[in-house]
Amino acid sequence: MRRPLDLRHVISPGLRDLVELANTDNFDRVTEQVRDLRGCTSPVNLHGWTITTDQTTNQVVRSYRSEDEPSGRLLTTCGNRRASRCPACSRLYAADTYHLIKAGLSGGKNVAETVRDHPRAFVTLTAPSFGPVHNRPTTDAGKPRPCSCGETHAQDAPELGTPLRPAHYDYSGAVLWNAHAGALWARFTTYLRRALAEHLGMTQKALNAALRISFAKVAEYQQRGLVHFHAVVRFDGPDGHTTAPPAWATFDALQVAVGLAIERARLIVESDAVGERVIRWGDRFKVDQISALGDGELTDAKVAGYVAKYATKNAEGAGTVDRTLVCRPCAGRGYVRGPDGFRDLCEDCDGTGQAEPLTNLAVQQHARQMIRTAWALGHLPEFAHLKLWKWAHMLGFRGHFSSKSRAYSTTLGALRDVRRAWRTAQAEAARVRASLPVDDENTTLVTASSWTYLSSGYRPGEELLAAQVRHDRVHTERLKQEGLLPA
């Protein structure tokens, strides 16, 4: 029997808790649980059980109860995509995105390897101008030239992308553009098919019967607070990635069609308050061929790397906040209904509907004005469907950072399944070692489980262990980069 340590002189709560954990009957399991989280910032704490029984014998084949853990709960990773929230989980997300995009370009993960011979383009679509902004033009030789304000801005100057004359900048236009960017993308994909048929002198029907176009796109914020899209566009044969596209479906045809579709894709927004707005793409776009042999500038790996990097950024590039600004109790309305059915001023936000006053946000004036504009437009009934309060912190853009057409490649879910299957296989192997009954084809196994959410985060002692895990991971990564460990 171990005698508990005298903890009175241990001052740090983290250390005190760590000593407490060390005194549980299985400290190895405590450290193992934290290590499995791979440095996750805010793991999910669960309580519950899973039991698998053999129906023919009624025997319990395996069981797991969080009660049996030394700390009485199961910890799982938060799985957040955003690097600002959880660097560890976002790295995993980036890795998954990388493999997903890469598979769509080079094959693998159930995608035919012949896709690398299909015409493939990396397309960048941008927003139009809503007024002149501070920029950093360069000469053909790459030397910086002065901005129209007269100054030559440094590469990381905070004023880059912000309006030269804020009072004349079209903030409503900018916010509405962000809010419709997803819809404009959808229209672009429709027009791309039409433009291609027209360019090739075919009917839409004949084109659709012979060719499939698949997409994978990711959104990125520019410094001026507008999103733009990077997309992989690939031509496939009639049955998707396993079939070769017809010979007339060339990269050149794709390039022409993209240009036409960008020009033609438009949305009209009408409102008494802001007038009629045409939502269209900016004149600046790029269509680059992705090289099949890795000898060109844009290789499969490079494109997959770009997309993975963009996928874990949120609106950070635009210098805004990564949390919703809607006051929860009143859902942004500024009032709550009293027991008498009348409106009462919301006490949480003092009637503003905002979780925190916009003037207090630690953001630049330009981002703040985008947020304010989104909030103001959110009051208009004609824009209710855009949920501008909910997306004000995203400067109007309503999510869907990365998306792809079903035919493009494998899914993130499938990649997770692979990982889960691997873990199960490991557990299976451990069970064999412990000489427990092994599943065979003649048994009918039934799994029942019940899980409830407890909280998020670590215990103070576990936090110290997690810090060590993160430190070790950074260290290992550095050794790999220096070539001292195999990559």
Ligand SMILES: [Zn+2]
């Ligand atoms: Zn996490």
Ligand SMILES: [Zn+2]
């Ligand atoms: Zn300037």
Ligand SMILES: [Zn+2]
């Ligand atoms: Zn409120």
